[in-house]
Amino acid sequence: MLKRVDYDTTQHAGYARGRALLPVSRANWLRAFALQAGERPVRTILDIGSGTGRFTPLLAEGFAAPVIGVEPSRRMREVAEAESAHPSVTYVKGSADDLPLADGVADLALMFLVWHHVPDKPAALAEIGRVLAPGARLLMATTLSDRIKDLLIYDYFPRTREIDREVFPSLEETTALFAEAGFELASLTEVHHRSADSLADYVERQQMRALSVYEHLSDEEFEAGLAAMQADAAAETVPRPVESECDLLAFTRL
Template identity: 45%
Template structure:
């Protein structure tokens, strides 16, 4: 899998290309709320926080949040975007979290696990920084849960196959954690509401900020966008389908 360097690509269009509606954000915060303790505040980590799509909303809902992001450019944008007093962003990665041991009640990794290079090391680090019983909300796609994402993938040659190749099967991810003393606290799907119209989605896809697009060949991209444009042109104002997204919840051992 080609490694994406977010300091040289995607960062400049990421906010616009991956923007969330109020309904989408509400769906995710509601899902997280059902998986976290009811007391407030909770100290949170947003690991692989990118441009800070979720960090301020997490702080608003649960309490102070530290966004950890290796990309300098993505962190700069996140800091410019957020003025929430309970949010901070630090340089770091899942394998090297720049926070004290036992300092977080939960961590969120939203479509960032597949970017982690040393996964066993990340599991150790996440266990170190979470309190006993702390939870990891792992929003990730899994290669054995097809389609893993995106209605638009059907228009690209080998679209679902290329996308699935980016991700591990669910059992493999679970084994990485459970062999290190974690337990599975839940697994299910969150229905992410429509992102807008098909026409609007096409314009965002053209920005190239979906990681899957970086793994298509130039010919596949050309063919896929041509097919997608033809399909969208028939009814550009039709709503894009809602996305059934997989969410794995893991709990740190005591």
């Protein structure tokens, strides 16, 4: 059993810089969110597990709607309030299974690489179903254990692939659980994500240790992988963007 990641202890420190969105990725994700948001008007949006606010202001700008960022980690919220403030965004304390919101208040919700951190998934789905209006969409960017992508970190930190297979559920497991809770899978699409414009830039980001999977590696494993990546970055003559495809599921609240 892998330990639960404590964002108040570690991840908050370098998360915003290590996971900052490049302009091309901001555009790709916003386009995907707009396409999968459904037909109903979007008046209020929830960003569940909003972290340091990577996507929260983006949602507010893209949909011209108020966004409530819900985040359990105090320190992640502090970073969000300091670095991702926006006139249409409010950050509040809460979690997927304890949302401090009225019934049916939201027309759209996002969970971006959050689902695998949720300990009580049935309770969370009941709570999300409560705050979403009938017909509203939940957009969920996640890794699926039976759809693992060929990520660059697997080359340098081989055990991260095994960890991801253990941490993330399969597509069948996910859709079955959502169906039981009154959600219907509307779509599964892939979104092209650029993490860095070069391997050198990617190394700089990895030094922040801002990926939660790194919390499950020993310091020796992490330092060995980082050293190998630094060596390859030093030898890079033509910048090579670090890119991957990411799964985005859209569920309709019935």
